[in-house]
Amino acid sequence: MNIPYTVEARPDTGLPNGKLGIWLFLASEVMLFGALFSSYILLRVGAAEWPQGELSVPLGTINTIILIGSSVTMVMAWASLKMNNWGRHRLFLGLTFLLALVFLVNKYFEYAEHLHAGEGPEHSTFLAIYYTLTGLHGLHILGGMVVMAYLLGPGARMWKTEPEQFTNRIEYTGLYWHFVDLVWIFLFPVLYLL
């Protein structure tokens, strides 16, 4: 048995199965984070006072730059495969993984600082939603890193046998990664600046 359109696109929809699948998954993710952002708005509008400037803007800015950079390297990893340059692909995918790691380390320092100051999630509703939103976003980063580790490690063998499908996998991982990046681009101003 052969499932059709796993690699090549179906002519009338112009999509392979996986690409439609990842877009639908991202649609559900939009609803997940959309619900949390709506909760943030509702809680903030209903609050008598709302703390401002509690978070370190420099740390947040650095993390924003890191994530945008990782999106760029992710695109390069995919483009290198399209140009049949395996070495460059490895370099850029490795770089993306590394940037994700740096993001999490940075986040760890930020969390640790607040927790040492006794500012846990129970401290205020602002910090509660901050930990929830960034925590969930951090889990998404971690999930992306697991997928990248697989594609760098055991999953990389597929390039030899089915290069087209492997390229597709990198593309789908990239779509997911850009989404995670985009969520942060919303999180940064909402939590750090406003």
Added chain:
Amino acid sequence: MDYPATHGAHTLHDAHHEELGFWRKYIFSVDHKVIGIQYAITGLLFLLFGFTLMMLMRYQLAYPGQPIPFIGNWFAADKAPGGVMLPEFYNQLGAMHGTIMVFLGVVPLAVGGFGNFVMPLQIGAPDMAFPKLNMMSYWVYFLGGVVMLASFFLPGGAAQSGWTSYPPLSVIAPDGQTAWLFGMIFLITSSLLGSINFIVTIVQLRARGLSYMRLPFFVWAQFVTSFLLLLAFPPLEAAGVLQLMDRLAGTSFFLPSGLVVSNQVLTSMTGVAEPMTRAGGGNPLLWQHLFWFLAHPEVYVLILPAMGIVAEIIANNTRKPLWGYRAMVYSVIFLGFMSFIVWAHHMFMTGMGTAMSAFFQTTTMIISIPSVVILTALLLSLWGASIRFTTPMLFALAFLPMFGIGGLTGLPLGLAPADIHLHDTYYVIGHFHYVVAPGTIFALFAGVYYWFPKATGRKMNELLGKIHFWGSLICINLVFMPMFIQGLGGMNRRMYDGGMQYVHNADLLYWHVVIGYASWALGLFQLPFIFNFFASIKWGAVVDKNPWEATTLEWSAPSPPGHGNFVTEPIVYRGPYEYSVPGSATDFTPQFEPERV
């Protein structure tokens, strides 16, 4: 989890040459038909379990404070000492009945079971688009079910804040609620994986010639249902995460500042001895908004697959095309869109303001239009037909008036002035059970009788089927019709003693006894079905691949279909319901039959 070591299309192609072992063939199978049957059987078992919980509750309501006969001694002292049900246990049964019926029974059977088994066959696909993901969604669902069941054995018992888990009650409830939240996260994940799979399969794997307007209505219903699951479930997942934070991390998303519980100002959940007066204290209404943003589309997740099943069976047994197929398709799409903007009609009692109420009353009245269009189209399809009264057809026919009663009794609830009187009464219970129990569950029974020959190659017994049908129809109406009387009389729906301490209920209490006997009789009338189901697998009449002389694609595959479903690639030549075409030799012209020149 133990994945079969298949990778990509090539090995899948090779897979059908080798004989699979027992575990990979029946337990960790990636075949949509096996997964569909796994979902269906698990769903049926959970329906039976959820119904059993209700039969226990019905005894408590009919005879409050009396020990449960026969099985009363089986319960632990923290549930029913001496066989007499404690209020806490009653609340656990109520919350878990709702949760199990909706999330572990009806949806897995209607979407996971019928959707998985029938939909790929109806669109002529060899399998789902992502078979391994499909297996994973079943096992994640199974895990969620195990967590839910296990929560009964936690100290303090299972969740007891209703299936809606309203805070602040749910946040200060015992550990069972935490288990409920984790269980829900598993179930939501399973639904999300499943719905992505369904949509991709319908869009990408339709057979040649099967355009959207040639899809059987059942496939349309599953298509819209999948979008509802995909987009409505994540907000509940978000709400679940927030409630978990409230329970485990000491936040107060849903707990208002200065909340008083048992005459004491509530302190932080983590035990910090400070009153909960935090910057921007929580908002219990936030949970209700997030919950109903899921749970109203969820209502359509429950009803749309049922409508799909009924449409298939009515077309087949009237031997006529469906009346107004296109109108039905447009209605189901419109229904899907509208279901996202009616949620707050569950919240008229919360004091959210008249402007909000006005908006949601309007949208609620609008959403009744497409439902009525579909029901009317199904009813008009019967006009002038020589109907075959088979067991599936009887259940499908009963669906029409039962869903009609459920839908029409919902209209007063969609208008705030009437809802304020009726909302917390048994009227609401009667209303939504007419939609879900004699509505959806009857349609699901119809589907079991209708597609059983496709799954097993044998027919279920007609006589036992008819006993099951007539017994269930009479009993289920005796269960739910009196609830309208009780509700209009003002009987509150959440009293563990049936509301006997209120004077205005005095004349209504005897209905609890009637409903009790009717529900236990309803339980007895399921025995012919259970026997019929298992006996027919072994002794049922052997049938060929198209026993109902139907027109849709699943009946061109062998019964039961082998791995990969179709012997030759199916090609579609016409619409789904070409019955009694003038000039044709037979009264049905299947989609897969080439034009004769």
